[in-house]
């Protein structure tokens with residue numbers, strides 16, 4: 001003790017210090033990967049349902065003749081819609097007041113979204129994914145339904161109309 005450290009001892013101490021720092025950085029990255037993985041694993045199922053953009057208009061649920069409001073055999077009211085630059089199909093959606101209405105929508109070209117007036121009906125529409133939610137319109141009336149995700153030069157002119165019938 002009391003003897004001056006040799007250059008070798010100094011180098012060993014420095015290397016040990018740096019190995020602790022590198023170990024801490026690796027541990028931090030591993031924790032970040034685990035936390036991010038758990039976060040995505042716990043996302044709601046609306047992000048998981050996928051649809052093929054290339055065949056969307058040719059076959060399956062979102063062909064043009066199948067869009068709009070239908071009363072399903074099991075009694076549910078379902079609205080299917082597609083967003084594209086720069087319109088919604090259909091342009092006018094009629095729904096009944098006071099009962100649950102399920103929206104199912106997707107987008108063909110860019111990320112779009114919509115909100116129905118001042119109600120809580122609000123979602124993003126992402127190409128390749130089916131967005132779905134169920135809501136209830138309490139009051140009869142008419143709402144504007146604008147696209148609320150910037151989707152290009154025609155974004156501000158992209159909107160539809162929702163009529164809530166008594």
Ligand code: CUA
Pocket residue numbers: 083084085086111112113147148149150151152154155156158
């Ligand atoms: Cu579609 Cu903005």
